[in-house]
Amino acid sequence: MPMKPLEHDRRYGELDQVLRAYAGQPADDTEDRPSVALTAYLRHTWHTRPAALAVAETQLREYARNPPGRLRLKLGEFYPVPDVGLPEPEVRDWLFVLATHIRRSIEEGEVPPPSAPVTHWEWHARFPELAQFLGGWFSQDMPDEFEDHDAAVAHYAVAADPQLVARLVGEVHELLALGLEESDCALALTELGMEVDPPAPYGPSGWLAQVADRLGGPRAEYGSPRP
Structure with a gap:
């Protein structure tokens, strides 16, 4: 049975915002460096909704720990991760990398400096x-x-x-x-x-x-x- 909007937002709402930031951008985050897309998400979210960062970190990590099977995705019971240009076996590790960058940004106060928007997503979000x-x-x-x-x-x-x-x-x-x-x-x-x-x-x-x-x-x- 497909998820209702409230359930979707509670479990995946902020994860969805993070992944939308990758529209038209490469998912080339490494353990040492966040991508342009993730930096844009961090910059905008720190400025507008800083409390949402902790939610994003939790939802990314939980999804990576418990990825859905194909049947549950087909039934609409789980959020389907959009195609970000990575092979499917690498997506889980990539989500952990994103969660780690967001946690580091929160715990160490690593806030991207103000600038003009860089990505299509950031222009529309701002x-x-x-x-x-x-x-x-x-x-x-x-x-x-x-x-x-x-x-x-x-x-x-x-x-x-x-x-x-x-x-x-x-x-x-x-x-x-x-x-x-x-x-x-x-x-x-x-x-x-x-x-x-x-x-x-x-x-x-x-x-x-x-x-x-x-x-x-x-x-x-x-x-x-x-x-």
């Missing part, structure tokens, strides 16, 4: 509402759905809950505070789901600043573009 905004309103279909960028921003402003709009404005300011070069800012927007170029004459950071300024104003202004 800027979830900005990813929703860019991926939902500025996909490649944007020119067919809206007259221009201003119209798309105006639609988001009236469609989204005011609290989410405020969260988006905060995330835009946080991204701009990273001080990225324009080329790196453009890559960040792509990672977060934007599939069209910013409107002329703006570069990526200038357009983001304009969006934050507009959405940060009184809600009465949202219904139509500023002159």
Whole structure:
């Protein structure tokens, strides 16, 4: 019988978060060095949910100690570890390596220094509402759905809950505070789901600043573009 959501989260919820961090990244952790993916998970989780690290360490270790058989996986009774590019016999030892790195980070206070996100997972974990905004309103279909960028921003402003709009404005300011070069800012927007170029004459950071300024104003202004 497949697991119910509460049981899944209790037993595997944080393990799942760790493994999601490996999407598009190699599982090349060694006993001496965590991978780029695990470092990104540690950096973000230390900053946002430090208590979750102990949960992740426990769930990884317990899963490695008691790996499910094929029948239980087929029945949906266990969390299936996604394909991370390792031969199946090596996955169990790899999970122990991850648990050891997380435990060491907790016990020795080895916290990755602040930086801009490095992986696709970290960009989305750090800027979830900005990813929703860019991926939902500025996909490649944007020119067919809206007259221009201003119209798309105006639609988001009236469609989204005011609290989410405020969260988006905060995330835009946080991204701009990273001080990225324009080329790196453009890559960040792509990672977060934007599939069209910013409107002329703006570069990526200038357009983001304009969006934050507009959405940060009184809600009465949202219904139509500023002159």
